[in-house]
Amino acid sequence: MIVSSLLDTDLYKFSMMQVVLHQYPGAHAEYRFKCRNPGVNLVPYIDEIREELHALCSLRFTEDELSYLRQWRFIKSDFVDFLGLFQLNAKYIDIAPSPEDNGEIEIRIVGPWLHTILYEVPLLAIVNEVYFRNTAPDMDFTEGRRRLQAKIALLRDTPGYADCRIADYGTRRRFSRDWQKEVVTTLHQGLGAQLTGTSNVWLAREVGLRPLGTLAHEYLQAHQALGPRLRDSQVAALEAWAKEYRGDLGIALSDVYGLTAFLRDFDMYFCKLFDGTRHDSGDPFAWGERVLAHYEANRVDPRSKVLVFSDGLDIPKVMELYKHFHGRCQLAFGVGTNLTNDVGPTPLNIVIKMVRCNGQPVAKLSDSPGKNMCDDKAYIAYLRQVFDIPETAEI
Structure with a gap:
């Protein structure tokens, strides 16, 4: 079992999840997986990834883990109480070979944001470890x-x-x-x-x-669908964060x-x-x-x-x-x-990104090429117009 604790994730997942619970409990999200390494064949490992996914979905927070979270001043008691009831559900995930038959796999996560936000980090860790235990099984460290x-x-x-x-x-x-x-x-x-x-x-x-x-990019991206209007989405996201954490x-x-x-x-x-x-x-x-x-x-x-x-x-x-x-x-x-992941083999450059919130496309227009995952060209053009980002700028 690769992931044996629901704490085995990054802190910003919990900090964002708390905001979702308190301010956007009805929001709906969609995430997509992408491997940016050319020529990597992940298809043979789909069954192992699914097996690890189901093991992940069997986990619950223990009382000791909840007590650990409760000691941090920015974690609210009602959020910890919610986590005491929380369990990931595999019904929100679909894993399949790419229809292009190119060795890539498609992972699609669709469901309530509150119940899907914790998938990203442990699922990426699972894909990595499954891949490397098959391609470098006798690794000398x-x-x-x-x-x-x-x-x-x-x-x-x-x-x-x-x-x-x-x-x-x-x-x-x-x-x-x-x-x-x-x-x-x-x-x-x-x-x-x-x-x-x-x-x-x-x-x-x-x-x-x-x-x-x-916080991570998904938090600000989601406000493209949650904020009062698109142009004010970044301000709305920062205001909501300040409202939740009051300086923390x-x-x-x-x-x-x-x-x-x-x-x-x-x-x-x-x-x-x-x-x-x-x-x-x-x-x-x-x-x-x-x-x-x-x-x-x-x-x-x-x-x-x-x-x-x-x-x-x-x-x-x-x-x-x-x-x-x-x-x-x-x-x-x-x-x-x-x-x-600096032990010899080339690391996987894999990501899981939010691509929709409440049924609406969301995107990141980053300062580095290749980091955007939105496939809606009309929406990208609209974002450029709203935020005055020139066509020559890399996304």
Whole structure:
């Protein structure tokens, strides 16, 4: 059984789920799976994935797990009570070979947002582990351990980087559950305070770390269907978040419509209200410079705000960004695949994204090409028009 606890997911799933329970309990969602690696054949593993899915759907939160969640100040007691009754239901998922007969598989999740939001992270972890236990069944982790120790030494022992800190963001694309646990445990032992935590709630509890996370793209995308009007959807999403958390979990995600559109909405009120912003697409250096300039233009001291970098990082890139921005703001770095799936075989670049909410298409117009999954070209054109995104801009 690959996933043996419903805590084995990223914290932002619980933080978003709580908002859904309190503010959008009737919302309906649709998610789609995509593997971005060319030539990967996942079809032979469909039966194993289904078997693991059914095992996932048999899980319930234990009383100890609920007590653990209840200790976090931003988790409301009624939400924990709801989780005590919660169970995933496989009726909301369909897994089948692609009709194009190209080795790809289609995973479609359709159902109430409240009852489908927890599928993404454990299901991606399942697909990864099923694939690698079949394609690399006798994996020797000697090389993976050597690489991990080299990363720890680089960050820990390079002069001038004692205050450079990272977090594990690698659950969705890990080689396996056991390997992620070994990685996080080793990082904790080797880096000490330079490891600030992990996005994985189960691992945070197991290893004695802080669980980290706020919100993901699906939350802002859903407001395209939930907000008062499309142009105000980003503002509505941020307002709803602030209403729920009253200052906690104050990191805003900046790339659902591109940085220019985000900064138009992220006015002085939000600059002062939120603790910082997270980068997840586009050039991180250019992004950081523009965000810091935006804070200054809105009479906010950038040194009081956090820039969170989380897009395809490795340790050398973390250190490069730290050197560039150190002293100008507070910094946080989330490293994912390069920590939890750097053992030899090429990692899978797989995602599950929300594509509809309440029957309406939703999309992300990111600052990096290839990250959009909406197949409704008319809706993409409409989004471009509403948010004044030129046709030449990559999505």
